[in-house]
Amino acid sequence: MKPLLTIFTCPKPFTREPIARIQNNAIGSWRGLGPEVEVLLLGDEEGVGAAAQRFAVRHLPDVARSPWGTPLVSSLFARAEAACAAPVLAYANADIILLPDFVQAVREVAARTNRFLIVGGRRDLRLDAALDFLPGWEEALRRAVRTRGRAHPPMGSDYFVFPRGALGVLPDFSIGRAGWDNWMIFRGRTLGLTVVDATAAVCAVHQDHDYGHLKGERLHRHPESLHNRRLAGGRSLGTLLLADADHELSGGGLRRRPLRWGALRRELQMRLLLRWPSPRAGDIIRTLLYPMRTGREHLGALRRPFRRG
Numbered sequence: 001m002k003p004l005l006t007i008f009t010c011p012k013p014f015t016r017e018p019i020a021r022i023q024n025n026a027i028g029s030w031r032g033l034g035p036e037v038e039v040l041l042l043g044d045e046e047g048v049g050a051a052a053q054r055f056a057v058r059h060l061p062d063v064a065r066s067p068w069g070t071p072l073v074s075s076l077f078a079r080a081e082a083a084c085a086a087p088v089l090a091y092a093n094a095d096i097i098l099l100p101d102f103v104q105a106v107r108e109v110a111a112r113t114n115r116f117l118i119v120g121g122r123r124d125l126r127l128d129a130a131l132d133f134l135p136g137w138e139e140a141l142r143r144a145v146r147t148r149g150r151a152h153p154p155m156g157s158d159y160f161v162f163p164r165g166a167l168g169v170l171p172d173f174s175i176g177r178a179g180w181d182n183w184m185i186f187r188g189r190t191l192g193l194t195v196v197d198a199t200a201a202v203c204a205v206h207q208d209h210d211y212g213h214l215k216g217e218r219l220h221r222h223p224e225s226l227h228n229r230r231l232a233g234g235r236s237l238g239t240l241l242l243a244d245a246d247h248e249l250s251g252g253g254l255r256r257r258p259l260r261w262g263a264l265r266r267e268l269q270m271r272l273l274l275r276w277p278s279p280r281a282g283d284i285i286r287t288l289l290y291p292m293r294t295g296r297e298h299l300g301a302l303r304r305p306f307r308r309g
Contacts, residue, residue, distance in 0.1 A: 006084035014047025073173040117188035119157035121199035156181030179228030200250035
């Protein structure tokens with residue numbers, strides 16, 4: 001049976017807890033989505049090959065890396081597209097548990113259009129045990145999400161679903177660092193794809209963890225996060241939110257997102273950026289639409305060297 005969907009990811013090393021347990025929970029949930037779903041693990045971090053064998057999924061060890069040694073988004077997406085058999089691909093972070101509503105959302109959008117990018121928000125949840133994947137585990141998890149889960153702020157996305165070839169060649173972003181997930185929404189809008197916010201239709205569960213792999217650096221201040229933002233075109237092009245998706249998927253189906261009064265200025269910014277998609281134009285547009293905010297940012301940048309001194 002030819003798969004409908006290939007889910008691919010680039011796990012961290014399976015050498016410390018709770019990261020190993022968290023990644024096993026996520027991959028196990030994907031593996032349980034049925035024969036329509038193929039799972040692909042990329043990278044040669046310690047333990048990834050063993051995890052692929054344990055879950056009986058495919059493993060591609062060779063990926064290009066940044067000067068810091070971090071796998072590149074461009075390489076991961078290109079390798080997955082070249083290797084998979086499915087017409088639709090989904091990148092998901094290796095700490096995200098996905099349930100059958102994820103596959104249903106992909107089916108529903110793919111039945112309406114063949115040019116799309118599905119993104120979505122997550123529910124944050126602390127899980128202190130490995131999932132057993134015995135009958136009833138999904139309902140137990142949904143109950144835990146309802147009672148203890150927290151909706152994450154609608155900033156970036158932890159998964160991206162797209163037809164093969166829809167996104168083209170991507171920049172050399174570093175995976176697992178800030179900046180590139182917001183830019184992906186801009187990429188979809190720029191290419192004229194139907195960009196779908198599936199937050200209301202998909203229960204994507206992010207398992208709480210620390211960021212010890214960053215060795216004390218804050219994620220948004222990490223050198224690779226700053227590099228990602230430069231590749232994305234700076235603050236103007238690389239900070240789109242889930243609200244900038246032009247469609248949404250919910251229990252009522254797929255529909256174009258209605259314009260709301262409070263979002264008119266942001267939508268105007270989005271449409272001007274699509275017409276003039278350059279960092280220079282983006283900075284001018286942002287300054288004209290948000291003069292007070294950009295003024296405070298410039299003032300803060302001027303004061304920063306004096307504070308260090």
